[in-house]
Amino acid sequence: MRIALVTGLHAEARTEAVDELLRTVPRSVAVHHDMGDIGDGVVRRVVRDPSGTSRSEQVELDHACASCTVREDLLPFLLRHAADGRHDLCVVDSWEGLEPRSIAESIAARPELRLASVATVVDTSRLTSDVGSPDELGDRGLDIAQDDTRTVAEVLNRQVEYANVLVLSAEGGHSHARALLRQLNPAAAIVTSGADLSGFLDQRFDPESAHRRLKPAWAHYLDxxxxxxxxxxxxxxxxxxxxxxxxxxxxxxxxxxxxxxxxxxxxxxxxxxxxxxxxxxxxxxxxxxxxxxxxxxxxxxxxxxxxxxxxxxxxxxxxxxxxxxxxxxxxxxxxxxxxxxxxxxxxxxxxxxxxxxxxxxxxxxxx
Known part of the structure; x- marks a missing residue:
């Protein structure tokens, strides 16, 4: 079964892109883990399908943390759906405060799953201010642990730089956003929300290549x-x-x-x-x-x-x-x-x- 990992700090823009994939790709399903109450030990799994039907349930975890959610619920969910053969594509709609690398590596390590693409969706009206924001994730209720002191800028940069596809929200400001995204991640394709993403779903995303490209000790950057x-x-x-x-x-x-x-x-x-x-x-x-x-x-x-x-x-x-x-x-x-x-x-x-x-x-x- 093909997997598309869709990340992004901007929830509304990301949700629109995920819904567009569900509408245009036959036999698809989307899964999202809501970590808004993870501080209280609660994580909810939300499953959506092309009909618009949404099912939500609380998941039982040994510990309520992001890595446990991926290991104990997301991967088993993906493997079950791959085994039953009812879906050709599962869109992993990632929580705002998660960085894609660890999720992508976990999915790609399973031979039953084919990680086709990692897409990051951005709201062009918020991109520049958030890349320059001093806010911590906790200031916006997006932290995933008690000691999560990462900043909005730090997480957004890592989401943008890791992806092989960058999706711009349908609103204006694209030319400036494209220039910033192109310089942060020259290796990624940049498309507008609503564009046909099917060409990226027949590929295989290589986490090792992404890691080599991003490692500052080795990387070569635009002159x-x-x-x-x-x-x-x-x-x-x-x-x-x-x-x-x-x-x-x-x-x-x-x-x-x-x-x-x-x-x-x-x-x-x-x-x-x-x-x-x-x-x-x-x-x-x-x-x-x-x-x-x-x-x-x-x-x-x-x-x-x-x-x-x-x-x-x-x-x-x-x-x-x-x-x-x-x-x-x-x-x-x-x-x-x-x-x-x-x-x-x-x-x-x-x-x-x-x-x-x-x-x-x-x-x-x-x-």
Missing amino acids: HDETRGVSTVTWTRKRPMHPERLSDALERIVATSLRGRGRFWLASQPDTLLVWESHQDLLMVESGGPWLSALPEAAMDLVSPDRRATALLDWDPTVGDRRQHLSFTGVGMDTASLLALLDSCLATETEVGQEFQNDPFAEFSEG
């Missing part, structure tokens, strides 16, 4: 694009950054864009690849492991072929795969000032190799 006031710029340099100057500039760098992602290299930690993820004013930094050029030759056999291939694309005979590779997308962004600010954080020739007594990023050291 430069500017369309209808939406800009993306990628900053690549072959010198490390001074840790204190970068720390002092972080707030200004993050404030310039709606979305930032990539990898960076510090003079204080020459062997550690650091990962950058920013969503408006939220910045997350983590260790991405060692640069490949920091590994002994014998250890290279333990590195995945994809990671080696990506590193070799721009290998430098002096610094290997060490480099700055940061991409920023924003609306009305002053790219020249941003690039100048990033360049000001680079270490000078005399600073490279020196001891840094004060390293604000010391917690990420591989050593």
Whole structure:
């Protein structure tokens, strides 16, 4: 049985797209897990069919959480419907606050199911404000756990960037929305709600390829694009950054864009690849492991072929795969000032190799 995973923070636009699939694809059914009361231990499964009939029931879970819902109810539901043969397509209408990756991987791992497509539906009138929103999911009643501190911007970006199809609501503002979505996810097809999606239902979505495409430690981003006031710029340099100057500039760098992602290299930690993820004013930094050029030759056999291939694309005979590779997308962004600010954080020739007594990023050291 084919599965279409439909995600999106904007519930009304997403529901319209799911209903359109049910109307146009014969022998289809849709399932939605309502997690609005998950804080009280309640999850409801809602099943819809092309006739408009809707059935809702509370599901029994060992623990009321998103991962338990997928494992203990969604997957068994899909497997039962695949076995009975009455439906050719099941549309998984995902809850607003869920990111698609874990659901897609769980579905694709089952040989009885064919994950055909992952579509994210957006309300074009809300896209820019939500990509730049500081709100946490809990502020809108969309959190899925007591300690869920993810932001609206963080979740929406991950929904948009993971999908292979982006569906725009039928309302206006498409040209600006297309420019922003195209720069956030150049790999996705962009269609308008009501368009024929049947061509995407004969495919097979590959979660491994999506993961490789998105992993900041490996990804390559658009060099430069500017369309209808939406800009993306990628900053690549072959010198490390001074840790204190970068720390002092972080707030200004993050404030310039709606979305930032990539990898960076510090003079204080020459062997550690650091990962950058920013969503408006939220910045997350983590260790991405060692640069490949920091590994002994014998250890290279333990590195995945994809990671080696990506590193070799721009290998430098002096610094290997060490480099700055940061991409920023924003609306009305002053790219020249941003690039100048990033360049000001680079270490000078005399600073490279020196001891840094004060390293604000010391917690990420591989050593």
